[in-house]
Amino acid sequence: MRDEIARRPTKLWRNLNAKIASIPMVLTAVFVFAGGTAWTVLYSFTNSKLLPRLNFIGLTQYERLWETPRWHVAIENLLVYGSLSLVFQLVIGFLLAALLDQKIRFEDTFRTIFLYPFALSFIVTGLVWQWLLNPDYGVQSVVRSLGWESFSFDPLYNSEIVIYGILIAALWQGTGLVMCLMLAGLRGIDEDIWKAARVDGIPMWKTYLFIIIPMMRPVFITTLVIIASGIVRVYDLVVAQTSGGPGIASEVPAKYVYDYMFFAQNLGQGFAASTMMLLSVMIVVVPWAYLEFGRRRHG
Amino acid sequence: MANPASLCAAVTGASAIADEFSGPHGPRPRRTLSRRNVFLYGTLILVAVYYLLPLYVMVVTSLKGMPEIRLGNIFSPPVEITFEPWVKAWAQACTGLNCDGLSRGFWNSVQITVPSVIASIAIASVNGYALANWRFKSAEVFFTILIVGAFIPYQVMIYPIVIILREIGLYGSLWGLVIVHSIFGMPILTLLFRNYFASVPEELFKAARVDGAGFWAIYFKIMLPMALPIFVVAIILQVTGIWNDFLFGVVYTRPDTYPMTVQLNNIVNSVQGVKEYNVNMAATILTGLVPLIVYFVSGKLFVRGIAAGAVKG
Amino acid sequence: MTSVLVKNLSLNFGAVEVLKNLGLEVAEGEFIVLLGPSGCGKSTLLNCIAGLLDVSAGQIFINGKNVTWEEPKDRGIGMVFQSYALYPQMSVEGNLSFGLKNAGLPKDEIAKRIARAASILQIEPLLKRRPSALSGGQRQRVAIGRALVRDVDVFLFDEPLSNLDAKLRSELRVEIKRLHQKLGNTMIYVTHDQIEAMTLADRIAVMKGGLIQQLDQPQAIYSRPVNLFVAGFIGSPGMNFLNGRLESRNGLPAFVAEGIEIPLSTYAFDGKAFAPKEAVFGMRPEHVGLNMGSDWPFSTQAVVEVVEPMGSDTLIWTRLGGQNFTVRVGSERAPTVGDRVTLGFDPLRASIFDGSSGERL
Numbered sequence: 001m002r003d004e005i006a007r008r009p010t011k012l013w014r015n016l017n018a019k020i021a022s023i024p025m026v027l028t029a030v031f032v033f034a035g036g037t038a039w040t041v042l043y044s045f046t047n048s049k050l051l052p053r054l055n056f057i058g059l060t061q062y063e064r065l066w067e068t069p070r071w072h073v074a075i076e077n078l079l080v081y082g083s084l085s086l087v088f089q090l091v092i093g094f095l096l097a098a099l100l101d102q103k104i105r106f107e108d109t110f111r112t113i114f115l116y117p118f119a120l121s122f123i124v125t126g127l128v129w130q131w132l133l134n135p136d137y138g139v140q141s142v143v144r145s146l147g148w149e150s151f152s153f154d155p156l157y158n159s160e161i162v163i164y165g166i167l168i169a170a171l172w173q174g175t176g177l178v179m180c181l182m183l184a185g186l187r188g189i190d191e192d193i194w195k196a197a198r199v200d201g202i203p204m205w206k207t208y209l210f211i212i213i214p215m216m217r218p219v220f221i222t223t224l225v226i227i228a229s230g231i232v233r234v235y236d237l238v239v240a241q242t243s244g245g246p247g248i249a250s251e252v253p254a255k256y257v258y259d260y261m262f263f264a265q266n267l268g269q270g271f272a273a274s275t276m277m278l279l280s281v282m283i284v285v286v287p288w289a290y291l292e293f294g295r296r297r298h299g
Numbered sequence: 300m301a302n303p304a305s306l307c308a309a310v311t312g313a314s315a316i317a318d319e320f321s322g323p324h325g326p327r328p329r330r331t332l333s334r335r336n337v338f339l340y341g342t343l344i345l346v347a348v349y350y351l352l353p354l355y356v357m358v359v360t361s362l363k364g365m366p367e368i369r370l371g372n373i374f375s376p377p378v379e380i381t382f383e384p385w386v387k388a389w390a391q392a393c394t395g396l397n398c399d400g401l402s403r404g405f406w407n408s409v410q411i412t413v414p415s416v417i418a419s420i421a422i423a424s425v426n427g428y429a430l431a432n433w434r435f436k437s438a439e440v441f442f443t444i445l446i447v448g449a450f451i452p453y454q455v456m457i458y459p460i461v462i463i464l465r466e467i468g469l470y471g472s473l474w475g476l477v478i479v480h481s482i483f484g485m486p487i488l489t490l491l492f493r494n495y496f497a498s499v500p501e502e503l504f505k506a507a508r509v510d511g512a513g514f515w516a517i518y519f520k521i522m523l524p525m526a527l528p529i530f531v532v533a534i535i536l537q538v539t540g541i542w543n544d545f546l547f548g549v550v551y552t553r554p555d556t557y558p559m560t561v562q563l564n565n566i567v568n569s570v571q572g573v574k575e576y577n578v579n580m581a582a583t584i585l586t587g588l589v590p591l592i593v594y595f596v597s598g599k600l601f602v603r604g605i606a607a608g609a610v611k612g
Numbered sequence: 613m614t615s616v617l618v619k620n621l622s623l624n625f626g627a628v629e630v631l632k633n634l635g636l637e638v639a640e641g642e643f644i645v646l647l648g649p650s651g652c653g654k655s656t657l658l659n660c661i662a663g664l665l666d667v668s669a670g671q672i673f674i675n676g677k678n679v680t681w682e683e684p685k686d687r688g689i690g691m692v693f694q695s696y697a698l699y700p701q702m703s704v705e706g707n708l709s710f711g712l713k714n715a716g717l718p719k720d721e722i723a724k725r726i727a728r729a730a731s732i733l734q735i736e737p738l739l740k741r742r743p744s745a746l747s748g749g750q751r752q753r754v755a756i757g758r759a760l761v762r763d764v765d766v767f768l769f770d771e772p773l774s775n776l777d778a779k780l781r782s783e784l785r786v787e788i789k790r791l792h793q794k795l796g797n798t799m800i801y802v803t804h805d806q807i808e809a810m811t812l813a814d815r816i817a818v819m820k821g822g823l824i825q826q827l828d829q830p831q832a833i834y835s836r837p838v839n840l841f842v843a844g845f846i847g848s849p850g851m852n853f854l855n856g857r858l859e860s861r862n863g864l865p866a867f868v869a870e871g872i873e874i875p876l877s878t879y880a881f882d883g884k885a886f887a888p889k890e891a892v893f894g895m896r897p898e899h900v901g902l903n904m905g906s907d908w909p910f911s912t913q914a915v916v917e918v919v920e921p922m923g924s925d926t927l928i929w930t931r932l933g934g935q936n937f938t939v940r941v942g943s944e945r946a947p948t949v950g951d952r953v954t955l956g957f958d959p960l961r962a963s964i965f966d967g968s969s970g971e972r973l
Contacts, residue, residue, distance in 0.1 A: 015433050015435045015514075017433070017513065017514030017515065018429040018433035018435055018438075018514060019429075019435060021425045021426065021428075021429045021514070022426060022429050022430075022438060022441070024422045024426070024481075024485070025422075025426045025441055025442070025445060025485065025489065026441050028445065028448075028482050028485055029441040029442075029444035029445045029448065030441070030444070031463070032448075032456060032459070032460065032463070032482055033444055033445065033447070033448030033451065033456070034444055034448075035459065036455070036456040036459035036460065037448075037451055037455050037456060039458075039459045040455050040456070040458060040459060041455075043458075052458070052462070096346065099339060099342060099343055100343075102339060104339060104340070104343070108598075110343050110347060111602070112595070112598070113347045113350050113351060114346070114347070114350055115594075115601075115602070116350070116354075116591065116594055116595075117350065117353075119539055119587075119590040119591055119593065119594035119601070120543070120587045120590060120591065121542070121543030121544075121545065121560050121586070121587070121590070122543070122545065123543075123545050123560045123563055123564050123586070124543075124560075124563070124583050124586055124587040127563070127564070127567050127579065127583045128353045128356070128357055128580075128583060129353065130567075131356070131357075131360065131373070131576060131579070131580065132352075132353060132356060132373070134576075137368065137369075137372070137373055137576070138373055139373075141372065141373075142372040142373065142374060145372055172349075172350065172353065176350075180602055190695050190697060192693040192694065192695045192696075192697035192770075193697045193699070195659075195662075195664050195684075195691070195693065195697065196691070196693060196697035196698075196699075196758070197699075198663075198664060198683070198684045198685070199662060199664070199684045199685060199689065199690065199691045199711075199762075200685065200710060200711030200714065200758070200762075201683070201684070201685025201686075201711055201714055201715055202710065202711060202714050203714075206714065210699075210701075210702075210710075211699050211701070211702075214700075214701035215700055215701065225450075229450050229452075232452055233452055233453065233454075235454075235545075235546055236545040236546060236560075239545070239564065240545075240564050240567075240568070243568055253454075254452065254454050257454040257457075258454065258457075258546075258550075261457065261458060262550070267458065270454075270458070271458070273454075274452065274454040274455045274457075275455070277452040277454055277455065278451060278452060278455045281450055281451065281452055285447075285450045289447070322671065322678035322680070323671070323678055323680040323681040324619075324620075324669070324670060324671040324678075324680055325667065325668065325669045325670065325680070326666045326667060326668060326669075327666055327680075327681045328681070
């Protein structure tokens with residue numbers, strides 16, 4: 001490499017094949033990911049309606065966005081759904097992983113069962129739970145037919161609790177993944193740590209709480225980022241399960257964006273809303289990336 | 300169990316301590332029905348039932364006739380098994396004006412998934428190989444953009460892509476969707492392949508270069524055959540991911556090229572006509588069947604795929 | 613007084629027998645090293661003694677108490693692991709005190725024990741640090757400290773030095789020896805490193821295939837190995853082995869191989885009566901004289917094939933009886949390749965093994 005005499009005439013031709021092979025990646029990175037994002041942010045400051053036009057109107061789209069009740073509902077839903085699904089997925093996922101890590105029989109069978117919903121699409125998930133939560137035939141009617149006449153659980157028809165109906169479906173679909181990640185994390189813990197804790201006479205729950213979980217911090221953070229970036233994107237599930245209803249009770253930002261771009265023909269609103277989504281993801285991802293890569297650079 | 304006569308020769312001197320059989324010996328006594336086991340397996344089985352219930356309800360509902368559904372409860376097994384809902388879902392269910400069932404969506408999905416999987420994996424594997432073995436200066440910059448891009452909500456990039464596809468005349472066609480899937484599969488797959496190729500001993504690569512092999516020769520003759528397991532993982536990841544996609548399908552295709560998920564949603568959530576829950580459930584199972592088969596057949600590789608895809612770096 | 617007693621211990625993982633009806637008695641204050649190649653069951657045996665593995669059959673006594681069914685914490689043991697197994701999110705002090713706090717010890721007692729352990733191991737300045745801020749040697753010291761504060765009679769070491777580089781390893785080896793001399797505790801130490809075993813042990817148990825092959829003082833294991841495995845495993849460079857036959861020559865035993873005949877009249881046969889049969893003749897390279905006159909009970913001519921200088925010593929490769937034979941000489945006396953040399957040794961220092969069973973004759 002450092003042979004000065006044999007140096008090739010121009011740098012451009014070095015690794016030429018590798019550069020040619022990287023063209024799709026470069027195009028995607030530059031034009032779609034970087035360019036596309038910049039484009040959307042730029043046009044969110046315009047009054048584009050049916051077609052994108054560079055007619056700047058400052059922050060008007062954002063003002064309008066935050067004045068729209070539907071956006072408020074969407075944000076509120078996202079916060080409720082997001083925080084609950086984050087907490088429940090982490091807690092349930094970790095507990096299941098810890099149960100599976102007890103050297104049990106049929107571990108593979110249990111894992112297969114807990115993970116299979118993750119192979120299904122959100123559309124399928126949403127439709128199944130729409131059926132299960134159907135008040136006339138589903139869980140509510142079954143419980144009532146067992147004798148509990150006043151039992152009421154109809155999240156998909158009750159705008160107060162509809163987001164919890166979606167949450168149940170999302171947990172069913174996604175917790176298996178978290179369990180798998182946690183299980184991989186648990187399996188990565190040095191077996192000697194467990195032995196040392198046993199020799200020290202530390203009860204199992206204390207070992208998990210004070211030793212294992214702190215050791216799994218990187219796994220938790222990564223999982224958190226994955227869940228969080230999935231939460232912001234939630235769209236198909238709502239479309240399939242409730243179509244945003246009843247009324248606008250289960251609207252979410254991703255659906256708001258889509259509807260304004262492709263139905264309401266109000267592109268500027270869509271761009272503004274999607275830029276807000278981008279912002280919320282960045283709030284989660286940027287500190288994480290900073291910690292992750294900043295630390296790596298120092299390490 | 301222990302035989303006094305077989306006391307090992309290595310025990311030197313007479314033991315001053317108790318007799319052979321006094322006190323505990325052998326494994327710790329353990330009851331199968333200990334409180335720990337009851338709690339452990341009880342919880343696991345309960346959770347497993349909860350996870351399996353929706354699948355069970357889907358299947359039994361799809362095998363009942365509508366009268367039985369209206370009378371009975373959703374958990375009871377079918378009294379009279381009928382496959383008519385399946386036939387109807389596959390061949391007759393209506394979306395808009397088309398009444399040729401989900402089969403149209405199925406074939407659309409096949410036509411979308413197969414080229415998308417091939418294209419996205421071909422591009423990403425070469426990318427990963429170039430990044431891992433033929434590093435050039437600016438490559439890492441583009442790769443970083445790619446990885447950051449994986450976290451950007453799709454909604455942000457949807458419309459610019461519409462414009463790009465319209466410009467190159469592929470908006471609304473299956474090939475446009477193939478390009479979209481290749482683009483959005485790129486970050487995760489490139490990472491997957493890059494990490495794999497980076498773990499291949501560098502000596503092997505160097506030896507091949509000394510032997511005079513170039514970029515493509517090393518890729519096809521050395522890296523590709525070694526990377527078969529990771530290709531399988533990538534295929535699993537992509538088949539399920541692309542088959543399950545809804546957003547891109549609904550944005551970038553027209554009604555007659557809608558993938559299965561979009562068509563399923565339109566069938567089930569259409570407001571016209573009487574709701575046929577059994578047909579809906581049959582259609583839902585049909586749509587979920589491909590990823591489920593992939594999942595159950597691939598087993599551990601699927602787990603490896605999502606672990607590789609999810610835990611970055 | 614017996615400190616640790618293992619009786620008829622067996623352990624099976626499924627159909628695999630890892631330990632086979634094994635027995636071991638360790639005296640109080642004794643330093644026992646379990647030595648063997650990987651997979652010989654030495655770590656498994658240690659884990660059984662610690663109570664970290666459930667035995668399939670047999671009993672374990674520690675200080676006269678049957679602990680076969682006891683939890684590790686109740687056995688009166690402390691353990692040091694290969695990977696240190698320090699709790700990474702706690703300070704050194706936290707690592708030392710966590711188990712004690714759990715056992716409900718009063719605060720001043722905990723502080724006293726930590727202070728004592730820290731002063732013995734000279735880790736006082738490190739108490740507030742996290743394990744990640746320590747060097748390998750310091751980590752291992754903390755790991756030993758965690759066993760020390762438990763105030764127990766028996767210490768178990770599971771390959772504690774194998775994650776360290778060679779220089780640190782020899783330093784810590786001496787420290788462990790000092791520690792043992794100072795504390796006088798019973799120590800059971802697992803390693804695959806024969807130098808560690810030879811230098812540390814009061815007695816070494818050489819293990820293979822889930823059985824103890826030989827349990828004896830280091831010198832005895834070195835000079836009178838009970839079988840071919842032990843003979844080959846102990847010593848570096850390894851013992852020379854010549855295949856041949858035991859024959860009777862004029863009523864006296866002799867070892868016969870291609871072109872040579874070694875009289876064995878001075879060799880002490882292991883009790884059993886001598887009989888002609890296939891045999892292996894073992895001789896350590898350091899017990900062979902090179903060009904040292906001819907007053908050896910046995911001497912012969914050979915040609916130097918390879919010379920391997922190793923610093924203080926040089927290893928000479930020749931042939932004897934048509935088979936490879938090495939001689940270790942001081943570097944200043946090393947011949948060159950092609951030289952004709954005289955080899956001489958005393959069959960008294962040889963080890964003769966049965967050709968089929970590999971047992972010492």
